[in-house]
Amino acid sequence: xxxxxxxxxxxxxxxxxxxxxxxxxxxxxxxxxxxxxxxxxxxxxxxxxxxxxxxxxxxxxxxxxxxxxxxxxxxxxxxxxxxxxxxxxxxxxxxxxxxxxxxxxxxxxxxxxxxxxxxxxxxxxxxxxxxxxxxxxxxxxxxxxxxxxxxxxxxxxxxxxxxxxxxxxxxxxxxxxxxxxxxxxxxxxxxxxxxxxxxxxxxxxxxxxxxxxxxxxxxxxxxxxxxxxxxxxxxxxxxxxxxxxxxxxxxxxxxxxxxxxxxxxxxxxxxxxxxxxxxxxxxxxxxxxxxxxxxxxxxxxxxxxxxxxxxxxxxxxxxxxxxxxxxxxxxxxxxxxxxxxxxxxxxxxxxxxxxxxxxxxxxxxxxxxxxxxxxxxxxxxxxxxxxxxxxxxxxxxxxxxxxx
Amino acid sequence: xxxxxxxxxxxxxxxxxxxxxxxxxxxxxxxxxxxxxxxxxxxxxxxxxxxxxxxxxxxxxxxxxxxxxxxxxxxxxxxxxxxxxxxxxxxxxxxxxxxxxxxxxxxxxxxxxxxxxxxxxxxxxxxxxxxxxxxxxxxxxxxxxxxxxxxxxxxxxxxxxxxxxxxxxxxxxxxxxxxxxxxxxxxxxxxxxxxxxxxxxxxxxxxxxxxxxxxxxxxxxxxxxxxxxxxxxxxxxxxxxxxxxxxxxxxxxxxxxxxxxxxxxxxxxxxxxxxxxxxxxxxxxxxxxxxxxxxxxxxxxxxxxxxxxxxxxxxxxxxxxxxxxxxxxxxxxxxxxxxxxxxxxxxxxxxxxxxxxxxxxxxxxxxxxxxxxxxxxxxxxxxxxxxxxxxxxxxxxxxxxxxxxxxxxxxxxxxxxxxxxxxxxxxxxxxxxxxxxxxxxxxxxxxxxxxxxxxxxxxxxxxxxxxxxxxxxxxxxxxxxxxxxxxxxxxxxxxxxxxxxxxxxxxxxxxxxxxxxxxxxxxxxxxxxxxxxxxxxxxxxxxxxxxxxxxxxxxxxxxxxxxx
Numbered sequence: 001x002x003x004x005x006x007x008x009x010x011x012x013x014x015x016x017x018x019x020x021x022x023x024x025x026x027x028x029x030x031x032x033x034x035x036x037x038x039x040x041x042x043x044x045x046x047x048x049x050x051x052x053x054x055x056x057x058x059x060x061x062x063x064x065x066x067x068x069x070x071x072x073x074x075x076x077x078x079x080x081x082x083x084x085x086x087x088x089x090x091x092x093x094x095x096x097x098x099x100x101x102x103x104x105x106x107x108x109x110x111x112x113x114x115x116x117x118x119x120x121x122x123x124x125x126x127x128x129x130x131x132x133x134x135x136x137x138x139x140x141x142x143x144x145x146x147x148x149x150x151x152x153x154x155x156x157x158x159x160x161x162x163x164x165x166x167x168x169x170x171x172x173x174x175x176x177x178x179x180x181x182x183x184x185x186x187x188x189x190x191x192x193x194x195x196x197x198x199x200x201x202x203x204x205x206x207x208x209x210x211x212x213x214x215x216x217x218x219x220x221x222x223x224x225x226x227x228x229x230x231x232x233x234x235x236x237x238x239x240x241x242x243x244x245x246x247x248x249x250x251x252x253x254x255x256x257x258x259x260x261x262x263x264x265x266x267x268x269x270x271x272x273x274x275x276x277x278x279x280x281x282x283x284x285x286x287x288x289x290x291x292x293x294x295x296x297x298x299x300x301x302x303x304x305x306x307x308x309x310x311x312x313x314x315x316x317x318x319x320x321x322x323x324x325x326x327x328x329x330x331x332x333x334x335x336x337x338x339x340x341x342x343x344x345x346x347x348x349x350x351x352x353x354x355x356x357x358x359x360x361x362x363x364x365x366x367x368x369x370x371x372x373x374x375x376x377x378x379x380x381x382x383x384x385x386x387x388x389x390x391x392x393x394x395x396x397x398x399x400x401x402x403x404x
Numbered sequence: 405x406x407x408x409x410x411x412x413x414x415x416x417x418x419x420x421x422x423x424x425x426x427x428x429x430x431x432x433x434x435x436x437x438x439x440x441x442x443x444x445x446x447x448x449x450x451x452x453x454x455x456x457x458x459x460x461x462x463x464x465x466x467x468x469x470x471x472x473x474x475x476x477x478x479x480x481x482x483x484x485x486x487x488x489x490x491x492x493x494x495x496x497x498x499x500x501x502x503x504x505x506x507x508x509x510x511x512x513x514x515x516x517x518x519x520x521x522x523x524x525x526x527x528x529x530x531x532x533x534x535x536x537x538x539x540x541x542x543x544x545x546x547x548x549x550x551x552x553x554x555x556x557x558x559x560x561x562x563x564x565x566x567x568x569x570x571x572x573x574x575x576x577x578x579x580x581x582x583x584x585x586x587x588x589x590x591x592x593x594x595x596x597x598x599x600x601x602x603x604x605x606x607x608x609x610x611x612x613x614x615x616x617x618x619x620x621x622x623x624x625x626x627x628x629x630x631x632x633x634x635x636x637x638x639x640x641x642x643x644x645x646x647x648x649x650x651x652x653x654x655x656x657x658x659x660x661x662x663x664x665x666x667x668x669x670x671x672x673x674x675x676x677x678x679x680x681x682x683x684x685x686x687x688x689x690x691x692x693x694x695x696x697x698x699x700x701x702x703x704x705x706x707x708x709x710x711x712x713x714x715x716x717x718x719x720x721x722x723x724x725x726x727x728x729x730x731x732x733x734x735x736x737x738x739x740x741x742x743x744x745x746x747x748x749x750x751x752x753x754x755x756x757x758x759x760x761x762x763x764x765x766x767x768x769x770x771x772x773x774x775x776x777x778x779x780x781x782x783x784x785x786x787x788x789x790x791x792x793x794x795x796x797x798x799x800x801x802x803x804x805x806x807x808x809x810x811x812x813x814x815x816x817x818x819x820x821x822x823x824x825x826x827x828x829x830x831x832x833x834x835x836x837x838x839x840x841x842x843x844x845x846x847x848x849x850x851x852x853x854x855x856x857x858x859x860x861x862x863x864x865x866x867x868x869x870x871x872x873x874x875x876x877x878x879x880x881x882x883x884x885x886x887x888x889x890x891x892x893x894x895x896x897x898x899x900x901x902x903x904x905x906x907x908x909x910x911x912x913x914x915x916x917x918x919x920x921x922x923x924x925x926x927x928x929x930x931x932x933x934x935x936x937x938x939x940x941x942x943x944x945x946x947x948x949x950x951x952x953x954x955x956x957x958x959x960x961x962x963x964x965x966x967x968x
Contacts, residue, residue, distance in 0.1 A: 048926025080646025091438035092822030099910035108648035259927035267522035268734035
C-alpha cells in the first residue's frame with residue numbers, strides 16, 4: 001500500500017506549518033498587513049438591524065479595496081451562539097482552525113470568553129488607529145463593564161440609553177427621572193414597559209433604575225458577591241413591585257428586546273420607550289417604523305452608556321486579517337461613515353476634541369433632525385456596573401417575576 | 405447494492421443522533437472538560453430544577469404537544485369524513501400544498517400580526533365597531549397558557565396531516581367501504597368515521613407521532629407565539645445554551661435531556677389516549693348509531709379547516725402588506741403610504757442566500773430521494789413486506805430525527821463533527837438537512853410506492869424486461885406525480901431548517917431562513933415581511949413544479965397526472 005506513508009507525513013507537515021500562519025505578531029504592523037492579504041475574515045455579528053448589516057457590507061467592500069481582505073458577515077440572532085461555537089471547537093480539540101475570526105461583543109460575553117481563555121491578545125494597543133481614541137483621556141475604551149480589556153478587544157462604537165416618545169401622544173413633558181417615571185406610569189397605565197429580562201436592554205433598565213434608587217452606588221462597581229445584594233437592591237424591587245401593575249399588559253408580559261419595544265411604539269401600544277442606540281429613533285422614523293412626531297431625550301442626571309468592541313477568538317486561522325479589520329473599524333473613514341445618520345448613526349469612539357482638524361472635518365455635523373437628541377445631550381454618561389451585577393439582577397428578577 | 409440502502413439509511417440517521425445525544429448527556433451530568441467539568445455529579449440537575457418557572461415551562465411544552473396534535477388530527481378526520489367532492493372541498497384540497505410550503509416561522513409571524521391587540525383584525529374593526537382609538541391592553545399573543553402557540557402550530561400541522569392521510573387513503577379503498585356502510589343505512593360522514601377512520605389511523609400514526617414530538621420541542625414558533633414568563637422548555641434551553649455565563653451550558657444540557665423526557669412522556673400519554681379512544685370508539689361503533697350528528701360533524705369539519713386555511717393565508721397577506729408599508733398608525737386599516745424601499749434594500753442581499761438555500765435543498769432532497777427509492781425498490785424485490793405504521797421496525801428508526809427534539813442532539817452533534825475534523829462547510833449542512841429531509845421524503849413516498857399494483861411489474865417482467873428496466877421505464881414514470889410531491893415536501897423541509905443550518909454551518913452558510921431568523925431578532929415587521937415571503941416563495945415554487953410537471957408531461961394521458 002504505497003499511499004500509507006503520505007497519510008502519516010501530511011498531518012505532521014500541516015502540524016508544523018500551522019503555527020507559522022496562525023499567530024501574527026501585532027507589533028509588526030507591516031508584517032500583519034502582508035499576512036492579511038488574501039485572507040477571508042468571518043465576522044460573527046448580531047444581524048437584527050438592516051442598517052448595521054449594510055454597514056458591515058460596506059466594511060467588506062472597503063477592506064477588499066484597501067487591503068485585499070474579504071469580510072464575511074456571519075449573521076447572528078444572539079452573540080451567545082458565537083461564544084458557544086468557540087467553546088464547542090475547543091471542546092473538540094480544534095485549537096488553530098476555528099470558524100470565527102472576529103466577534104462583535106461586550107460586557108458579559110467578553111467577561112465569559114476572557115474568563116475561559118477563549119480570546120487572542122493582547123492586540124488593541126498595536127492597532128495604529130487605536131491611538132485616535134486617546135485612551136488616557138477616555139478610559140471607557142479600556143474598560144468593558146468595569147473589567148479592564150487588557151488589549152483583548154478593540155472598541156468600535158458607543159451606546160447610551162436614550163428615551164423616545166410620540167409627541168403627538170404625550171403633550172406635556174415626559175418623565176425625566178426614574179422616580180418621575182413611576183408617577184407617569186400611574187397616570188398613563190399600559191403605555192410604558194421594558195424588555196424582558198435577561199434581554200440586554202431590559203437588564204440595562206434595571207441597572208439604570210438601581211443606580212437611581214440605591215443608597216450606596218459604590219457597591220455596584222465591585223463584584224456583586226462582595227456586597228449585601230439583598231440590601232443594595234431592595235429599593236429596586238420595591239420600585240418594580242409598585243411599577244409593574246401600571247406597565248403594558250400590567251407587567252404580566254414584556255417585549256422580547258429593544259426593537260420589540262420600538263415596534264410596540266410604532267403600533268401605538270406604547271407611548272414611551274428607550275433604546276441603547278441614540279440615533280435609532282431618528283433612523284426608525286426614516287424607515288417608517290415610528291411616527292414623524294417622535295422625539296428623543298435623556299434622563300436628568302445622565303443615563304448608562306457603554307462601548308462595544310470586537311475581539312478575536314484564540315483559534316482563529318485568520319488573525320492577521322481580523323487585526324486589519326479591527327484597525328480599519330477605528331479609522332476616521334469607517335467611524336465617520338458609521339456615525340452618519342443616513343448609514344447607521346452609531347456614535348464614534350474617536351475623541352473628536354483631540355484629533356486633528358482634517359479628521360474632525362470628516363464627521364459631518366449633526367443635521368437638525370427633530371427625532372434626534374439635541375447636541376450635547378449625551379454629555380453625562382453613567383458608567384456600567386461590574387458585569388456580575390447584570391447576572392445577579394437577572395436571576396433575582398426571574399425568581400421574583402417569572403410565574404410558576 | 406440495493407440491499408445496502410436500508411442499512412445505509414439507518415446508520416446515516418441513527419449514528420449522528422445517538423452520538424449527538426451522548427454529547428448532550430455527558431455535560432448534563434457534569435462532564436465537559438472544555439469548561440473544567442471533569443467529574444460526574446448531579447449539580448446541573450439541581451440547577452435546572454431550581455430555575456424559576458420550570459414546572460410551568462414543562463407543562464406548556466407537554467400540553468401543547470398533545471393538544472395541538474389532538475385538534476389537528478380531529479379537524480383532518482372530520483374534514484375527510486364530511487368531504488363530498490364539492491367545489492369547496494376541492495378548493496380546500498388544492499390549498500393544502502401551498503399551505504404546507506409556508507415555513508412555520510412565517511406562518512407564526514403572520515398569525516401574530518393578525519391577532520395582536522394592534523393587529524390587522526383589531527384594526528379592521530376599530531374604531532368603527534369597538535371605539536378603540538388605541539390598541540386594547542389585552543394578552544392575545546404569547547399568552548401564558550400557550551393558546552396562541554397552539555393555534556399557530558395547528559394551522560401548520562393540519563395541512564401536514566391532511567397530506568399524509570390523502571397519501572395513505574387510496575389503499576383503503578374508502579369509497580367502497582363507505583358505500584357498504586351506506587347500504588346499511590349510515591349517513592356518509594358517520595359511515596366514514598366508523599369504517600374508514602379506524603383503518604386509516606394506523607397508517608398515519610408515525611406522522612402523528614412526529615407532530616407530537618415537533619410540537620413539544622418547537623423553538624422558532626414558540627419564540628414568536630409562545631408564552632414568555634416562563635417560555636416553553638425548548639426556548640428556555642436555547643436561552644441557556646446561549647447564555648454568556650458559560651457554566652450554564654451544564655444546566656442547558658440537563659434541560660435538553662429533560663426535553664427528551666418530556667417528548668417521550670407526551671408520546672406515551674398519547675399512546676394511552678389512543679387505547680382509550682379505541683375502546684370508546686369501539687363502543688360508539690357497536691352502538692350502531694346511523695344518523696346522529698351527521699350534519700354538525702360535516703359542518704365542523706369544513707368550518708374548522710376553512711378557518712385554519714384562511715388564517716394562514718390572511719396572515720401571509722398581512723405580511724405582504726407590511727413589506728410594502730409606509731408608516732401605519734393604529735387603528736388605520738391600511739398603511740398611510742406604500743413604498744418599495746424595503747424590497748429594494750433586501751434585493752441585493754437576497755441572491756447569495758437564495759442560491760445557497762436552493763443548492764442545499766436540491767442536493768439534500770436528491771440524495772434523500774435516491775436513498776428512499778433504493779430502499780423501497782429493495783423492499784419490493786425482496787418482498788419483505790414492511791411493518792406498516794409500527795414504530796419499532798428497523799426502518800421505523802428512520803423517524804428518529806423527527807421524534808428526538810432537534811435541540812437535544814444538534815449541539816452535541818457539532819462537537820462530534822468538530823472532533824471528526826468535519827469543518828463547517830456546505831457539505832456538513834447538507835448532511836444535517838438530510839437527517840430531516842430523508843424521513844419526510846420517505847413518509848410522503850412510501851405508501852404510493854407500495855400500493856402501485858404489483859401486476860404492472862409482473863407484466864413488464866413477462867414481456868422480458870429486466871428488473872432494472874422495469875424500475876426505470878415503468879415504475880418511475882408511473883410514480884412521477886408522487887415522486888415530485890415527495891421532492892416538493894423534501895425541498896420545503898430543507899428550506900425551513902434553522903438550527904441544523906446555523907449550528908452545523910457555524911453561521912457561515914447563510915440561507916433565507918437563517919437570514920430571516922437573524923433579522924427577526926431585530927423585530928422590524930417590514931423587513932420580516934420581505935424575508936418571510938421569500939422564504940415561503942421558494943418551497944411554493946417546488947410545489948408548483950410538482951403539480952405542473954406531470955400535467956405537462958402527461959398532457960395526453962389523464963390517468964398519469966396524479967391526484968388533484
